[in-house]
Amino acid sequence: xxxxxxxxxxxxxxxxxxxxxxxxxxxxxxxxxxxxxxxxxxxxxxxxxxxxxxxxxxxxxxxxxxxxxxxxxxxxxxxxxxxxxxxxxxxxxxxxxxxxxxxxxxxxxxxxxxxxxxxxxxxxxxxxxxxxxxxxxxxxxxxxxxxxxxxxxxxxxxxxxxxxxxxxxxxxxxxxxxxxxxxxxxxxxxxxxxxxxxxxxxxxxxxxxxxxxxxxxxxxxxxxxxxxxxxxxxxxxxxxxxxxxxxxxxxxxxxxxxxxxxxxxxxxxxxxxxxxxxxxxxxxxxxxxxxxxxxxxxxxxxxxxxxxxxxxxxxxxxxxxxxxxxxxxxxxxxxxxxxxxxxxxxxxxxxxxxxxxxxxxxxxxxxxxxxxxxxxxxxxxxxxxxxxxxxxxxxxxxxxxxxxxxxxxxxxxxxxxxxxxxxxxxxxxxxxxxxx
Numbered sequence: 001x002x003x004x005x006x007x008x009x010x011x012x013x014x015x016x017x018x019x020x021x022x023x024x025x026x027x028x029x030x031x032x033x034x035x036x037x038x039x040x041x042x043x044x045x046x047x048x049x050x051x052x053x054x055x056x057x058x059x060x061x062x063x064x065x066x067x068x069x070x071x072x073x074x075x076x077x078x079x080x081x082x083x084x085x086x087x088x089x090x091x092x093x094x095x096x097x098x099x100x101x102x103x104x105x106x107x108x109x110x111x112x113x114x115x116x117x118x119x120x121x122x123x124x125x126x127x128x129x130x131x132x133x134x135x136x137x138x139x140x141x142x143x144x145x146x147x148x149x150x151x152x153x154x155x156x157x158x159x160x161x162x163x164x165x166x167x168x169x170x171x172x173x174x175x176x177x178x179x180x181x182x183x184x185x186x187x188x189x190x191x192x193x194x195x196x197x198x199x200x201x202x203x204x205x206x207x208x209x210x211x212x213x214x215x216x217x218x219x220x221x222x223x224x225x226x227x228x229x230x231x232x233x234x235x236x237x238x239x240x241x242x243x244x245x246x247x248x249x250x251x252x253x254x255x256x257x258x259x260x261x262x263x264x265x266x267x268x269x270x271x272x273x274x275x276x277x278x279x280x281x282x283x284x285x286x287x288x289x290x291x292x293x294x295x296x297x298x299x300x301x302x303x304x305x306x307x308x309x310x311x312x313x314x315x316x317x318x319x320x321x322x323x324x325x326x327x328x329x330x331x332x333x334x335x336x337x338x339x340x341x342x343x344x345x346x347x348x349x350x351x352x353x354x355x356x357x358x359x360x361x362x363x364x365x366x367x368x369x370x371x372x373x374x375x376x377x378x379x380x381x382x383x384x385x386x387x388x389x390x391x392x393x394x395x396x397x398x399x400x401x402x403x404x405x406x407x408x409x410x411x412x413x414x415x416x417x418x419x420x421x422x423x424x425x426x427x428x429x430x431x432x433x434x435x436x
Contacts, residue, residue, distance in 0.1 A: 004029050005260040005434050008250055010227040010274070013041020014416060015407040016265030017210035018070055018423025019430075023263075024217035026431040032219065033252060035226035038204075039211045041267065042382065043416070045202030046375065050330035052202040053375045056289045056382055057170065057319055057339045060206065061187070063194025065135055066420035071209060077200040079325035082304040083191075085317075087114055087162060088362035089310030096163055097305075114162035114310070122155055130189040138186045139413070143388040146184045147177035166308040169316045173285040173341050173383055180388045183413060190417075200327040206416075226253045230262055230274050232402025247403050261430045264400065265407040265423065268384055275400040279393055281410050283385040286343045286378070290351050291321075293372040294334040300363070307362075314358030316341050335374075348376045383414040397426045398433075405429055 009016045012034030024030045044055045084097035094112035169175035199205035229251040249258045272280040307318040315338035322329040329335035338355040352373045407426035412418035
């Protein structure tokens with residue numbers, strides 16, 4: 001680049017912050033506009049009364065390549081979930097763990113009704129096959145539904161319905177397992193290769209660290225500024241980034257700003273409205289997470305494992321937050337949450353009653369009348385839908401007309417990995433085009 005180009009980034013979520021950091025590191029004058037009162041997009045943490053409530057149940061997979069590249073994991077003071085899960089159903093509770101990481105759980109794991117010896121062998125075989133596959137190749141080749149993929153590999157129905165459905169229901173927000181098998185393969189490989197964690201300060205610490213890195217690289221972040229429209233000024237839509245003299249302007253609620261390029265890193269519906277790119281996916285999967293204070297005399301006996309619902313009644317899963325990360329609750333208090341797939345019409349009180357009823361069915365010797373609701377987080381657009389073949393229809397970073405670019409997980413796949421990778425790819429496209 002001959003002179004210092006000005007680049008604007010609309011949206012301060014993970015994709016926008018990663019894009020801004022790489023743009024600033026590449027020599028651009030970068031400003032991020034974020035309409036909310038804090039950065040993070042869908043990854044945020046609310047602090048209230050000594051508790052920390054993430055915006056829905058969210059975790060960080062340490063083996064994601066983009067996570068390892070973009071974050072200082074040690075500085076996040078990570079708190080780790082135990083691998084596997086406790087599965088609860090009409091016949092009681094059982095533990096399905098990773099015997100390779102926790103040899104003491106072998107007997108419990110092999111005695112669970114949800115895992116046969118054949119399933120255990122097939123899990124090991126799948127792990128062996130995927131560990132030798134480059135992550136970049138996992139979205140190539142034949143696609144299909146997760147459940148069909150698992151049945152083709154010989155997994156039993158109890159394993160698929162009792163464990164995979166609720167476990168991957170939490171990851172893909174799709175308990176029916178109709179999501180692309182490539183998403184399953186990528187996340188399965190990631191889970192086997194790394195750990196599932198949360199920062200001690202909540203998931204909001206992730207965008208906070210990214211924002212600090214943007215500023216360290218020389219970028220600027222303006223909070224509370226809403227981007228209302230984007231217009232390329234006389235650019236030929238077939239030639240991206242050739243006019244570098246105020247070639248694009250954006251209208252914000254505080255005025256008009258001109259730049260050499262704009263990166264749209266908003267949520268998918270807003271990105272489609274701003275750019276007119278019809279291939280941006282807007283079919284959404286949502287979730288609702290309700291946080292509770294659990295009385296001190298009740299122990300769910302899950303340790304640091306998820307509690308999965310083997311049936312489709314009640315919450316999909318329950319999370320022992322303060323057992324995993326004591327910093328999520330005041331000293332001496334117990335914080336748990338229950339996540340429902342979708343956004344139910346019931347009131348907060350009605351959802352709490354459903355959670356109470358589920359827990360009492362799983363723990364018939366205990367009462368949960370004193371379970372206190374602390375916070376409810378309804379997230380209508382938590383992910384975009386990812387059926388088999390979805391990647392063939394996703395937009396490219398350069399799809400908008402003129403020097404306007406896209407950064408969002410919807411250019412990759414719906415995940416923290418996808419969001420961060422999309423930010424780096426968008427920044428690379430801007431720098432390459434402006435350098436011509």
